[in-house]
Amino acid sequence: MDVVTIEKTNENFRMLVDTKGRFLPHRIDQKEASFKLCKVLRKKIGKQKIPYMVTHDGRTIRFPHPDIQINDCVKLNLNTGEIMGIVKFQNNAIVMITGGNNIGRIGVLQSLEKHPGSFEIAHVRDSTGNIFATRLANVLVIGDSKEPVISLPKGEGIKLTLMEERQKRVGIEEDDDEEEEDDEN
Secondary structure (H helix, E strand, C coil): CCCEEEEECCCCEEEEEECCCCEEEEEECCCCHHHHEEEEEEEEECCCCCEEEEECCCEEECCCCCCCCCCEEEEEEECCCCEEECCCCCCCCEEEEEECCCCEEEEEEEEECCCCCCCCEEEECCCCCCCCEEEEEHHEEEEECCECCCCCCCCCCCCCCCHHHHHHHHHHHHHHHHHHHHCCC
């Protein structure tokens, strides 16, 4: 979720992960480059009874809003360091998987299995209807049930099978060959 800005070319990129686990610089506009989503890992009361929370990127934010819970994401203004909004962790929220075998996939949170003494499991359905499960620690909320807060990269987090990838690649190559033959005629 880090934002990288190249000042000489006036370009902004958000670092995301594709479905194969590779870093993907996703081009974004100036408005979207002003914020970052941070997952809340801990929420505690510190010395002198000051409440604070810790995010996935190591930030400690004092005096958070009482509505913010663990596993929620906060929309953090990169210029001021203030919280601009909250994206709640709830059923039907749009999530991105940040680790495990399903890394880079995007879908809708269906349910959460609690296993005391072990890992909690999140069940997610992607836009093509495939259902998969992953650990709760790998889930990052990126939007409410309507639309994501950030723009999505090419492919929109849908993992293709080997045959679907090949079909897509070969289909594109065949189309290029047919266009060249039409140009020659």
